[in-house]
Amino acid sequence: VSRRVVGRSKNASFVDRIWGLFASLKLAVIIFAVVALTSIIGTIIEQNAEPEKNLRVLSRLFGESAAPALYDLFERLWFMDMYHSWWFMTILLLFAINLVVCSVERLPKIMKLVKDPVKPLSEDHFKGFGIMREVVLKGRPEKTRDRVISAIKKNTGFNIAEAREENGFQLYTQRGSYTRLGVYITHFSILIILAGAIIGVIFGFKGFLPLQEGKTASTIETRKEKIIPLGFAVRCDDFDVDFYGNSDMPKDYKSWLTIIKDGKEVVRKIIRVNDPLTYEGVTFYQSSYGIVPSSGGDGIFRFKLTSKEGKTEEVNLKFGESFTIPGTEFTGKIEDFSPALAFDATTEKAYTYAEQMNNPAVLIDFSEKGKRKYSGWILKRYPNTWRLPNGHTVEFMDLWGIQYTGLQVRKDPGILLVYTGCITMAIGLFVAFFMSHRRIWVKLVEEKGNTRILIGATANKNRQSFERKIDRLAQSMSKTPGGGIG
């Protein structure tokens, strides 16, 4: 319930009621529940999917006949893209307001706890402490005082304040009062992250760019099919995939990118998954790859030719072109190629088994002095196919120009804020859960020429470990030379 004084005018009381509503934990719980429940719907209905997919899901859940009408209803309610819907955004906004109001509401009380210095307490107060110890030392408080102080310093390292009392002293100290703010740091960090996310949505963009080897692009198409100029150009110089052993499971794939600004090449970088390139706030992520349809004519075959005698030469050829092994009259002509060659187990006929460039191969027809000798498949991933029967080698280095690299392109001016929020949250959580506000009061009272020592302590978290510390403190007081009684 709001602690603000209710104003006299009707207007003020209305504002107050709204404030009170947002300050309540109940609203927070309701918002939590609404976000959670609606989110569940969003995980069952696949977001931004083709209509058929969700129609299938709906007819499985509610029956064939009800599905189309339900789909229509859900579409109207934005359930097919619900996390970007106006009503989901509204809930998140309400959540943010709730968080701000709740924090503002409780902050003054907490600030008082944080800022107020510890004060000496009466003996009655000591009885009420959760952690209470009593020790009796030989000698009057004037004599034992220094020992007690050094014991506290040694065991806790806290700075000690001191008050002279009627028949003795009181020593008191605290540490970590600011840790009570950990919760607020955490709450604040959520707001920072939300702010960063909003900035990203408003001022940033996301898009996908399929870029063929050798091609250059200077615009991006976003998910909402909007064309956005980059202000510079990006070129894909090369693309390559590494596989695990002889399997078709990709181990690593990478693109050689060049950024061109005002006609000059300014940046070159090899990007791979988990290692993007950022230029002028735009980041290019390696996301997928594939073969550009009917691009066979663009392909350039790169071979390294080595003759029996060891003479080498590198050549770049197009489909249908020929090469000569250096220093000989032995020639080869590219007759056919396959991006993913396999041989049928029974007929031994060659066929293409995948639409990706998983196992590129060329069929080469060899001739000597114009006389046809033999032909055979040369596979990029299998060096044993590079060696010819007559001792020459034809190394299949690359087939360049028919693959595209799939780049996820993003500009997000809010990202720095989001990261700041994440770091803030980490700090806030650490402070809130693993640090505590600890206070110690030690009262030295004269009793029949000796000193009775009362130790009272509080910790707002992890009390047990603090209690053990206080036990050690009490022990070390009685152990010091001159020692305790009994």
Add this chain to the structure above:
Amino acid sequence: MDSSTFFGISTLAYIIAMMIYISYLAFRKPAIGLIATSVTITGFVSQTIAILMRWKEFYEIGRIGILRAAPFTNLYESLVFFVWCLILGYLVIEFKYKKRSFGAFVTPIAGIALAFINLTGMNKEIQPLVPALQSNWLLVHVIMSFIAYSCFAIAFCTALVYLILRTDNRKEPAYIFWTTALGILIVLLAAMGLDYITFRVAAQSHESLIKNYLFKATFFNSSAAVSIVSWLAALGFVLLSWRYGHLLKRLIARYSMDPETLDEITYKSIAMGFPIFTLGGLIFGAIWADQAWGVYWSWDPKETWSLITWFVYAFYLHARLLRGWRGKRIAVVAVVGFVAVVFTYLGVNLLLSGLHSYGSME
């Protein structure tokens, strides 16, 4: 000996330990308790060796950095690691609180997880890492997530036992809650067991068993009669567990477990798990996604369910610390939280899809 031998030893040890802990509950002989702890520690040590050996095997096959070859990359490996964290957490609590009876409730969770691995026959092969998973974030993200999951699992056990001990009246909501929850859990496990027995031949792969045959042997059977009987049997079983739940209470109540200690362990486990989950699960996950795909939050089912789980535990903490909720009410929240954890971890991978689809059974 390879890693699978040691995994076998640890599985066996945990199942034996579970039985010894339960008989320790029944006979209360310190010697039995000591044997239970020793068997658990044996299982834990052999599991640790197994994980390290698999790490080495993985490293030798994948030829990627040693830190990136952590064997936590598919459902099988993650379940094994979850059990490891859970047992570690339990051993810590046993040594700290000097109480063994609680082992009878934690070791069954380890047992269920390991039985789940064998029952579904999920793929145990070492699979090479797809490029997206080759990141240094993998290790911290997964380790921290599973430490948090284990904390939540322990909180679930203590909260459940707390509820069992503290409810008397059959009409009491908390009693209805825990008896039906326990009943439904057993029914679901039994139904999945039946699916496995009936369709393990028909389902070509284990993923297809879950995806295409889930509850086809019972609730969704093509024969209406079988389906109706299954639903009735399930309902009957849940009713039975409601009717006779107090017997379980009587059994457990004999072994003087202090409800306040249970409540405290629940709170401490959640207070430990929540920040670790937030940081390792949500924040590190978001940073990794940002570096791999350029999207730090994409509302994919795994992320969304993690957020739902996070909300439930955030609610637990706020209700307890701000509203002073104690006892049965707060224990119910801890139990619900773990249901969300299980769904985030298994349900999403098995039933829904998304960026985390590598966590499937294939």
